[in-house]
Amino acid sequence: MINVGIIGLDTSHSEKFAELLSDRSDTTVRGVWDGGDVRSDAYTEAFCRDHRARRYDRPEEMIDHVDAVMVLTVDWDRHRPIAVRFLEAGVPTFVDKPIAGSIDDVEALRRTVERNGTPFYGGSAVPYHPSLAVMRGDDGTHDLFAAGYNDPFYYGVHITDTARTICGADWTRIVPVDHGVATTVTFADGSSATLRFDGPTENPAFGVLDVGGTTRTARIDGTAEELDRMYDPFIETFVETARGDRDESDRLFDAATLLLGVQATLEFDVAVTPENPLLADVTHDGGSFTETYEPFY
Structure with missing residues (x-):
C-alpha cells in the first residue's frame, strides 16, 4: 500500500486525484495540508473526513508518515520549497502544473532530484489523454500543431507539455510566430511544433494535429468525461513512479524550461534557445495568480 500525502486543496485536482487514489486497492490518501489560500477551513475538514486522512499543520510533518506526496498548490511559488524537503527526505514527489515559475526553481528541483535520486513526477495530465498517447507512440520525427486557450502560462503548460511529450526530444529553439499568441519550437531530433495559446474560449x-508515423488529429474538450480519460493513466504513471518503476523526470524538467522559453519568446519577441540568458528574466508570480484564482469546482 502506498500512503499518499496531498499538499494543497486549491484546485479541482485535489478532489479528483484523491478519488482516484482512494478507489485503488494499492493506494490511499494518508495526510492532507492546505494553506487556506483558496479553500475554507470547513472544506479542508470535510475533505479529510471524506478520505479518512489526517490533517497536518505543516507540510513537512508528513515526511515520516507518507510513502509519496502530491504538491498541488495553485501558487507555483510554493512548489520548490515544499517539494525540495520531501525530495531530500527520499519521498517520491509529484508537483502539479506548472511545475515552477522561474528557471531558478526548475533547476533547483532538477538538482535535488539528481542529487538524491528520489522519484519525481508531475506536470500536465493532458499528454496522457488516449488520443494523444497514440501520437507519442509514433516513432521518428513529428510535425505538430497544437492550440490551447486562456492564460498562456497557467493553461499554456498543457500545450507545451503535450508538444514535448509527443515529440519525445529536448527542445532546441523557439521562435515567435507573426499571427496570434504563438511560437514554433524545434526539437533535438528534428521535430517541430507550432503552438498557439489564444484559441477560442467559447466551447474551449x-x-x-500531428504528422508523424501517420497523420492524427485530436480535440480534447474541457468536460468531466474528457478529464477522467486523461486522469486515470496520469495517476497510474504517478503510482509507477512512486514505486520506482518509471522515470520521466528528464522530460518533465525539459518541458518546464520549454514553458518558460515560450514565455520569453512571447514577451521579448525574439528567438530563444535553452542557453539564452533571457530565460532568467522570465518570472511568473504564483501568489498574484492565486489571489484571483477560482477553482473549476
Whole structure:
C-alpha cells in the first residue's frame, strides 16, 4: 500500500486525484495540508473526513508518515520549497502544473532530484489523454500543431507539455510566430511544433494535429468525461513512479524550461534557445495568480 500525502486543496485536482487514489486497492490518501489560500477551513475538514486522512499543520510533518506526496498548490511559488524537503527526505514527489515559475526553481528541483535520486513526477495530465498517447507512440520525427486557450502560462503548460511529450526530444529553439499568441519550437531530433495559446474560449478545447508515423488529429474538450480519460493513466504513471518503476523526470524538467522559453519568446519577441540568458528574466508570480484564482469546482 502506498500512503499518499496531498499538499494543497486549491484546485479541482485535489478532489479528483484523491478519488482516484482512494478507489485503488494499492493506494490511499494518508495526510492532507492546505494553506487556506483558496479553500475554507470547513472544506479542508470535510475533505479529510471524506478520505479518512489526517490533517497536518505543516507540510513537512508528513515526511515520516507518507510513502509519496502530491504538491498541488495553485501558487507555483510554493512548489520548490515544499517539494525540495520531501525530495531530500527520499519521498517520491509529484508537483502539479506548472511545475515552477522561474528557471531558478526548475533547476533547483532538477538538482535535488539528481542529487538524491528520489522519484519525481508531475506536470500536465493532458499528454496522457488516449488520443494523444497514440501520437507519442509514433516513432521518428513529428510535425505538430497544437492550440490551447486562456492564460498562456497557467493553461499554456498543457500545450507545451503535450508538444514535448509527443515529440519525445529536448527542445532546441523557439521562435515567435507573426499571427496570434504563438511560437514554433524545434526539437533535438528534428521535430517541430507550432503552438498557439489564444484559441477560442467559447466551447474551449485543446486541439492537436500531428504528422508523424501517420497523420492524427485530436480535440480534447474541457468536460468531466474528457478529464477522467486523461486522469486515470496520469495517476497510474504517478503510482509507477512512486514505486520506482518509471522515470520521466528528464522530460518533465525539459518541458518546464520549454514553458518558460515560450514565455520569453512571447514577451521579448525574439528567438530563444535553452542557453539564452533571457530565460532568467522570465518570472511568473504564483501568489498574484492565486489571489484571483477560482477553482473549476
